[in-house]
Amino acid sequence: MSERQAAVSRDTLETQISVSVNLDGSGKATFDTGLPFLEHMLDQVARHGMLDIDVKAEGDLHIDGHHTVEDIGITLGQAFARALADKRGIRRYGHAYVPLDEALSRVVIDFSGRPGLEYHAEYPRARIGDFDVDLLHEFFQGFCNHALVTLHVDNLRGDNAHHIAETIFKAFGRALRMALEADAALGNQMPSTKGSL
Numbered sequence: 001m002s003e004r005q006a007a008v009s010r011d012t013l014e015t016q017i018s019v020s021v022n023l024d025g026s027g028k029a030t031f032d033t034g035l036p037f038l039e040h041m042l043d044q045v046a047r048h049g050m051l052d053i054d055v056k057a058e059g060d061l062h063i064d065g066h067h068t069v070e071d072i073g074i075t076l077g078q079a080f081a082r083a084l085a086d087k088r089g090i091r092r093y094g095h096a097y098v099p100l101d102e103a104l105s106r107v108v109i110d111f112s113g114r115p116g117l118e119y120h121a122e123y124p125r126a127r128i129g130d131f132d133v134d135l136l137h138e139f140f141q142g143f144c145n146h147a148l149v150t151l152h153v154d155n156l157r158g159d160n161a162h163h164i165a166e167t168i169f170k171a172f173g174r175a176l177r178m179a180l181e182a183d184a185a186l187g188n189q190m191p192s193t194k195g196s197l
Helices: 036-049 066-084 134-147 161-180
Strands: 005-011 015-022 029-032 052-059 093-100 103-110 116-120 150-157
Touching: 005 066, 015 066, 029 036, 036 052, 036 134, 036 161, 052 066, 066 134, 093 161, 103 161, 116 134, 134 150, 134 161, 150 161
Parallel strands: 029 052, 116 150
Antiparallel strands: 005 015, 015 052, 093 103, 103 150
16 A cells, blocks of 8 residues: 555646645645645644645635635545545544644544535634635535545534634544554455445
8 A cells, every 4th residue: 555646736717736645655745825824734634644745726816715725625635536546455434533722623534435524613713814714614525525535524612713723634634544544454355345435
């Protein structure tokens, strides 16, 4: 399971995105998106997921961050799907609880082949710096739709919007790490009674 890498580009009238991933990385990440807060969050995913992630994005940020954030989620999801190929031998399921001071979040993921998102997070303010917190949902929706995963995101408590978001992304990274690990008991079998995912 050492060749789990992929590079994907997405070019639209609104955005130009390039993403590369190494699912067996060491937590290295480089970003050039014009969205510093999202880069900070994706850095948490790389570090805690032990993934190498590179994202370069140019988008219509003069309008707002919506298209760029959503398209980064889409392209990252496509890269994961391509890097995983048929998903043989992986644990498939992953989960994590992560605290940060007063905040606590839980993320559960299934590389099911079926896109589905349950996202439950309420933020005490609408923006973290210049970043619109509504766009975090758009990122995860884009990722789920194109990585073909079922993802449950639940913020269980928190008063600080930055802490809430950071616990979610750290837990996302940890859950990815668990789900993508090789399952020694499974060997090279498909982690499904259907024989495919």
